Structure formats: structure tokens, C-alpha cells
Amino acid sequence: MGDGGSRGLFRYLVADESDDYVAVMDYFIDVLLADATAADIAATLTAGGHRIDRDVAENRCRQLVAWGNLGEAGRDTRVGSIGDYVRATARYRPTVLGGRVHREATALLSSHDGPSEVTRESLARIYDALTHIDAAADTGFAVDPNTLAGHVTGVFVHHNTFTDSIADFYTYLAETSGQPDLSGEDYTEFKLLLLDYIDVITSDLSRYATRICVAVQRLLPHIDDLLTALPDAGLPSGTVTRSPGRTRDEWEQLASWYDEDAGPRQLRDAAATALNRLLTHTRNRTSDAPGFSHRADLLRLASWFSESSDEQAHRLHAATFGAYPSRHLLLGPDEPDPRIGAGTSWWNADPVSVPISLRERGDRSPRGRNARIPDPTADRSLIVAMAEQESDELADAVAELRAANDLHGAQISTPARDVLLDRLAVLLARHQELDGVYRIDDHDLGLTLTAEPGRDTTVHCPDGDLTVHGLILRTSSPLLTPTDAAPTTGVW
Numbered sequence: 001m002g003d004g005g006s007r008g009l010f011r012y013l014v015a016d017e018s019d020d021y022v023a024v025m026d027y028f029i030d031v032l033l034a035d036a037t038a039a040d041i042a043a044t045l046t047a048g049g050h051r052i053d054r055d056v057a058e059n060r061c062r063q064l065v066a067w068g069n070l071g072e073a074g075r076d077t078r079v080g081s082i083g084d085y086v087r088a089t090a091r092y093r094p095t096v097l098g099g100r101v102h103r104e105a106t107a108l109l110s111s112h113d114g115p116s117e118v119t120r121e122s123l124a125r126i127y128d129a130l131t132h133i134d135a136a137a138d139t140g141f142a143v144d145p146n147t148l149a150g151h152v153t154g155v156f157v158h159h160n161t162f163t164d165s166i167a168d169f170y171t172y173l174a175e176t177s178g179q180p181d182l183s184g185e186d187y188t189e190f191k192l193l194l195l196d197y198i199d200v201i202t203s204d205l206s207r208y209a210t211r212i213c214v215a216v217q218r219l220l221p222h223i224d225d226l227l228t229a230l231p232d233a234g235l236p237s238g239t240v241t242r243s244p245g246r247t248r249d250e251w252e253q254l255a256s257w258y259d260e261d262a263g264p265r266q267l268r269d270a271a272a273t274a275l276n277r278l279l280t281h282t283r284n285r286t287s288d289a290p291g292f293s294h295r296a297d298l299l300r301l302a303s304w305f306s307e308s309s310d311e312q313a314h315r316l317h318a319a320t321f322g323a324y325p326s327r328h329l330l331l332g333p334d335e336p337d338p339r340i341g342a343g344t345s346w347w348n349a350d351p352v353s354v355p356i357s358l359r360e361r362g363d364r365s366p367r368g369r370n371a372r373i374p375d376p377t378a379d380r381s382l383i384v385a386m387a388e389q390e391s392d393e394l395a396d397a398v399a400e401l402r403a404a405n406d407l408h409g410a411q412i413s414t415p416a417r418d419v420l421l422d423r424l425a426v427l428l429a430r431h432q433e434l435d436g437v438y439r440i441d442d443h444d445l446g447l448t449l450t451a452e453p454g455r456d457t458t459v460h461c462p463d464g465d466l467t468v469h470g471l472i473l474r475t476s477s478p479l480l481t482p483t484d485a486a487p488t489t490g491v492w
Helices: 004-013 018-029 038-047 054-067 082-085 096-110 121-138 145-177 182-228 248-255 263-288 295-307 312-320 356-361 379-406 412-432
Strands: 070-076 089-094 436-443 447-453 457-461 466-470 471-476
Touching: 004 018, 004 096, 004 412, 004 436, 018 038, 018 054, 018 089, 018 096, 018 379, 018 466, 038 070, 038 089, 054 070, 054 082, 054 089, 089 096, 089 356, 089 436, 121 145, 121 182, 145 248, 145 263, 182 263, 248 312, 295 312, 295 471, 312 457, 379 471, 412 471, 457 471
Parallel strands: none
Antiparallel strands: 070 089, 436 447, 447 471, 457 466
16 A cells, blocks of 8 residues: 555644644645644634634644645745744645545544445446447547547446445445354344345346446447547646546456356355355254253153142143143144044043154254255346346337437337336426426436327227326436536426
């Protein structure tokens, strides 16, 4: 992790006066292009509730300069003599690495230690961006360089976000499953994460990993042309850290991660390990402690029965087994004699065969090896196939709606009608009164629905007609421009 000098950047977090150091760094991080004197820092921090003297602030700033978190930005003096320069007040500013370390430390200290959500939606965004880059490759990358750079950066930003969230999630899973006394709410949460959430994650990864790997492999022969088509950073060469996706090595590593025997396989192995730990915890919760016997308790109970009168024996039986009145307990197989029933006395009935483990040790635990876990490959393949079929049907319905454009009088299929009703419900939920032109963009589906007051819109379907009164409905593809990120007047 860097050299020894860079490690000094972290010392202020564990120093004895760490509260003062963190407060000083917070002052600089909150302001861009900040340079200030110790007096300015002390006044601002004191006004904010953290009392600190000017001399103390000066000492803290000098120590941060020594560690590399701050640097001197000159001194407050207008006289050119050396004596005036020495007596002048120093001004401080954060260094590049010092500011970066403090931002990362602040984000880490403000986070919680619970499970983090896995950004599964990043997989779809990666594949969409690769689709746009692949389309640009067909034209020799003769497209807007800034748009192309946005797609390249989006691929790697979403990939890093997904892998980081995966690492945090499985780290939490390993920490939770490694607890020997996992029980109660922790056990329930761990079980739900395994049985529900992990299955969704692995299904999404199985759905997109192959597509992403194939798309990147198709782009690798054109990577040099792609990198040449990207715009220049605009900063002096050798002094700038480029955005992700600007080297061939990064693209080759991206393709290798989504290969079937790399990232996806690693996630499946981790899920299988976690499942085995869940089975171990479940077995420990449902079985008695090894070596513990109820034989003495059963013998004591038998002596109480032998010393009791009939009335006391009935009461003892009801209290012991929770059954009243006294009944014949059929612990073994069905009795062959039909005359023996629930009302037959133990004295007159044939003996019931009790397993030796229960008779000798009072232990109901099963003996022998545990059964092997069935291979879920067939079920997983079926689920993936059903998900892909559902996705294809949804894509066909969306394409049908986009092609219709003005929906009045359009002839669409039933799935397309269902998608239209779903999007219309979302739009009406957000805008109770439609007094202008409103639209809702769904970039996941690739569909934009626009509604404005006017004539009725009637849509014809195989199972009937749909009429939306007083609204003109139109569909189109969402615009992939920065202006779509924020609504304009009267438009969502």
C-alpha cells in the first residue's frame, strides 16, 4: 500500500488529538480551493461548536503539514524583508492525497457495519453502454468523442461499483456465518440473505455475465481505435490520473472477470460455502448437544409411575406428556391388532418397540452420514431460461409500444397493453392533476410515455379495447442526454 511516506497520511486518524485533526481537515474539505490561517480555522471551528485556540490550531496545522495532509500556501505579509516573512502568519491548504484520504476516511467512518445492497442494476447499465460502444465501432468510432467517453467511463464505473458492493456484501456474510453462536435475529437474517437475496444476485449475474464477456471480447480487436477516438484529458501529460477504461489492460481485465470461470464462478462458490454454513447452523439448532442423555430422567419418571396410585398416575401422565385423559401412545408402527386402539390400557396392550437410541440414551438425533445436497444446476438453468424468456417477451412488448408512437387507434398485444398500464399507473401516481405535458422515462425498459390533456385514447387489444379518457398518450425511446437527468417545466 504505497510507500512509508504515504502511510503518514493516516496518522491523524489515530493520534491522541485526532478530534482536532479531523475537525481541521473537515474545515478544508468543505471549501473548494481553500487556504486559511490558523486564526481563521480556530474561529470557524469554535463557531461551529468545536472550541480550539489559535495556537493549538497552528500546532495542529504544522503537524498535518509534517504528515503530508496539508501544505503551506504562503504567508500573510506585504513587506518583502525576511523578518517580516518569518513573523507573518502562515496560510495552509490541503494536499491532493491528504484531501483524498480524508474524504475516504469520512465516508468509511460514517458508514454502518450491516449488509450493503448489491448494485445489481449496474450489470444492465454495463451491457447497455457496451452496446452503444459496439454500435460506434461499426462506424469506425465516428461519433461524438464526449458521448463515447461517457459510455466508456460508465462501463468501468458501474463495474467497480458492482464489484465493490459484492465484496462488502460477502464480507458481511462471512463475518455473520463465522459466528459460532449464531441464533435469533442474526440467524433469521442470515437465512433470508442466503435463500432469497443471493439467489437473485447469482441469477442476474448468470444472465448478464456471458453477454458482457462476449461484448468485450468483440471490442478487444478495436480497443486501440477506441482509445484513440477518446478525447484528450486536457491536462499536462504525466500529471493526471486518467478516468477508468483508458488502457487496454483494463479492458482485458474486464473481459477476464466476466468469464464463466472467473467472477461468476467465484460468486457461486462463495454462495455454496455460505449455504453449507447455514446447514451446519440449522443442524446445531435442531439437534441436542452431543453426549447428553435423558436416561436418568426417564428412569426417575418410571419410578414415579410405579409408586403412584391410579389417580396419581393419570395426573402424572397428563403433566408429563401434555395429554389428558390418559391414552395409549402409538410410538411405533401401526398396531396389527385392530382391537388395540387409543383407549386400550398399556397394561393390556402389546409392548411398543422403542428405538434403542431413545430407550438407552433418550436421544432422538439421527445416526449415519448426512445426505448429500442435491445439485441445483437443473433448477437454476430452468430459472435462468424462464427469466430470459420473460425478458425477451418484455422487450418485444416495449418495442411494439415504441413503434406505435401515437397510441390512439393502435393495435397492440396483451403484454404491450400490460406494460402501458403499468407505466401509466406510475405517471398518474406521481402527477395527480395533469394540467400540461408530462412524461415518464424508464431507461431500464427503454421506453418513454408522454401524456397530455385532450381527446380520449383508445387502444385495441386481442382481448378487448382500452380507453383512457381525456388523455393523449404517446410512446417513444428515452433520450440519452444530460438534460434528461432533471425535469424541465411541466415535464417529468
